[in-house]
Structure formats: structure tokens, C-alpha cells
Amino acid sequence: MKQVIELTVNFDLEFEAPRLVKVKAHWRLINGKIVKVRSHYRRIWVCR
Secondary structure (H helix, E strand, O other), X not given: OOOOOOOOOOOOOOOEEEEEEEEOOEEEEEOXXXXXXXXXXXXXXXXX
16 A cells, blocks of 8 residues: 655755955054054854
8 A cells, every 4th residue: 555645845044155245444443543444345154
């Protein structure tokens, strides 16, 4: 006797992926001196 089995599989895919965020130029106090920090990109991890 053959049986037919119906199977439903759901995948909820959540993964972390890097994303680049631009950081604007700003001033920072390092060792008592004011130093200009250039604009650059920072990598952050976000869930998708």
C-alpha cells in the first residue's frame, strides 16, 4: 500500500550582512590636540 505524504517546508532566512555607511568629516580631540578626521565609510552589520 502506497501512502502520499504532503510536506510543506518554510524557510525564514535571516542573516547578517555588512552594509557601508558614509561617515562625514569631523573634528576629534586626541591626546589634547584637535585632529580632523576625513570622511570615510564604516561597515555595520544588519539583519536582513
